[in-house]
Structures are given as C-alpha cells and as structure tokens.
Amino acid sequence: xxxxxxxxTLNDGRAMPLLGLGTYKSTEKEAEKAIVTAAKYGxxxxxxxxxxxxxxxxxxxxxxxxxPRENFFxxxxxxxTAQRVGDIEGAxxxxxxxxxxxYVDLYLIHWPVPGCxxxxxxxxxxxxxxxxxxxxxxxxxxxxxxxxxxxFSGVIPAVNQIECHPLxxxxxLIAFCRSHGIxxxxxxxxxxxxxxxxxxxxxxxxxxxxxxxxxxLRYLVQQGISVIPKSTQPDRIFAxxxxxxxxxxxADMALIDTMDEQLRSASIPDDxx
Numbered sequence: 001x002x003x004x005x006x007x008x009t010l011n012d013g014r015a016m017p018l019l020g021l022g023t024y025k026s027t028e029k030e031a032e033k034a035i036v037t038a039a040k041y042g043x044x045x046x047x048x049x050x051x052x053x054x055x056x057x058x059x060x061x062x063x064x065x066x067x068p069r070e071n072f073f074x075x076x077x078x079x080x081t082a083q084r085v086g087d088i089e090g091a092x093x094x095x096x097x098x099x100x101x102x103y104v105d106l107y108l109i110h111w112p113v114p115g116c117x118x119x120x121x122x123x124x125x126x127x128x129x130x131x132x133x134x135x136x137x138x139x140x141x142x143x144x145x146x147x148x149x150x151x152f153s154g155v156i157p158a159v160n161q162i163e164c165h166p167l168x169x170x171x172x173l174i175a176f177c178r179s180h181g182i183x184x185x186x187x188x189x190x191x192x193x194x195x196x197x198x199x200x201x202x203x204x205x206x207x208x209x210x211x212x213x214x215x216x217l218r219y220l221v222q223q224g225i226s227v228i229p230k231s232t233q234p235d236r237i238f239a240x241x242x243x244x245x246x247x248x249x250x251a252d253m254a255l256i257d258t259m260d261e262q263l264r265s266a267s268i269p270d271d272x273x
Contacts, residue, residue, distance in 0.1 A: 002042035010158040011181040020045025022230035028057035030232040035061025047228045049077035055098035077110040088123035107133035112145040118152040165191040167263040185226040192265040
C-alpha cells in the first residue's frame with residue numbers, strides 16, 4: 001500500500017516531500033533493501049551523505065525500486081574534510097559517481113566548519129548553477145552561521161536540516177529560518193527513541209490510537225517541518241509515513257511543546273569539538 005506524502009515548496013520554487021527516509025548508520029545491504037521497501041510505501045525523499053558511506057547502495061536501491069529517478073528527491077551532503085581542503089567540487093562529483101546519478105535534488109553543507117563554510121557555500125552556488133544540484137542548503141546551522149551566510153551571499157539556503165523533536169523543539173531557530181524563507185527539515189525526529197516512553201507521549205498515543213513515534217512525527221509535520229526518520233524495518237518504515245490522516249489538537253501540540261529540554265540525541269563530529 002503506497003501512502004500519499006504531501007510536499008512543501010522551497011524558496012527556489014521546487015517541491016520537497018514532507019517526509020522521507022533517513023539512512024544514517026544504515027549498512028550498504030540495509031540501505032538498498034530499505035529504499036526498495038520505502039519506495040513501495042510511497043516514500044520519494046531519500047537522505048544520505050558522503051560520511052554515511054552508503055551512497056553506492058542508495059543508488060542501487062533507487063534503481064532496484066522500479067520508480068523513475070525523476071520521481072525521487074535525493075539529498076546528500078559534503079563532509080567537513082572536503083571543506084577544510086577546499087575540494088567541494090571533487091567531493092560532489094564523487095557523491096554523484098557513487099550514487100550513479102546525473103544530479104541530486106538537494107546538496108547540503110553537513111556542518112558549518114569554522115572558517116570554511118562561506119567558501120563552501122560559494123562552491124555550492126556554482127554546483128547549483130550547473131544544474132547538478134537542483135537545490136542547495138545547509139545542515140546543523142545556527143542563527144549566527146546563517147547570518148554570516150546572508151552577509152556573504154545573496155543566495156538563501158533552501159533548507160536547514162537540524163536535529164529536532166519533542167525533546168528539543170528548536171522553536172527560536174525554526175522561527176528565524178522561516179522569517180528568511182528557509183525550510184526546516186528534522187533529522188533524528190524520534191530522538192533515537194528517547195521520548196517514546198515519556199508519559200505525555202504514551203497518553204497521546206492512547207488517545208489517538210497511534211504509536212508514540214507517530215505522535216512525535218505528526219507533531220513535526222503538522223508544523224510544516226519535513227522529517228527523515230531512519231528505519232530498516234518494513235513495518236516501521238510504513239508506520240513512520242502513516243501520519244497524514246490524523247491531526248493533533250492545538251492543546252495537545254502545546255502539551256508536547258512542554259517536553260522541550262534541549263536534549264541533543266545526535267553527536268557532534270569530533271573535529272568540531
């Protein structure tokens with residue numbers, strides 16, 4: 001059964017699915033199989049990165065799915081090392097080669113490496129101009145990093161991909177992004193499972209006859225935040241996308257807001273600490 005997944009419109013006019021498949025820490029075999037399963041269930045957004053070491057299998061999964069490439073929205077990212085040595089073009093070409101694609105739909109700066117990311121952004125602008133990345137954006141950028149980019153470039157990122165979930169709802173950063181027309185995409189939207197046993201989530205899961213994970217994902221997509229939950233299990237891949245046929249009340253959305261404790265579930269790269 002293929003689910004219908006809505007899209008949001010980016011500031012460059014392109015449509016991006018409101019939900020997709022994350023592939024962080026998916027092995028090559030797992031990633032390929034997960035993409036075929038996800039595509040069958042209606043997923044079209046697939047998120048990877050050069051640092052995940054699975055772009056080859058992402059490409060194989062796309063081809064094995066039987067879905068035309070143009071129906072997919074493929075995201076990958078440039079890693080910190082390439083930024084430090086100034087090899088953005090080379091890193092991008094290697095990602096395309098591994099994916100065996102002519103273009104990606106979204107290319108992101110994975111982390112704002114100090115002293116590097118403005119020049120990295122300039123390189124991304126050229127890649128977008130070439131048509132090999134349809135949209136460009138950033139990941140893990142805070143307000144100060146975005147402000148620096150605005151002073152450096154007239155091209156506003158289409159997306160800022162950040163950790164975001166009920167235990168760290170990122171309200172101020174999201175408001176800042178939206179005030180500048182930047183779409184927010186949440187990675188680790190399930191917080192590595194850390195909120196699934198919280199009383200509020202359990203109560204809402206019972207009330208809406210949904211899982212705690214579905215409540216957490218619904219909380220985000222209902223705000224127009226794109227989510228990329230990672231799973232390799234078919235039942236969970238389906239359940240994660242089955243969040244568009246119910247709505248949380250304003251009171252329940254506000255209740256989930258109270259769970260915020262600025263909890264970071266994902267790690268910061270060692271070279272940025």
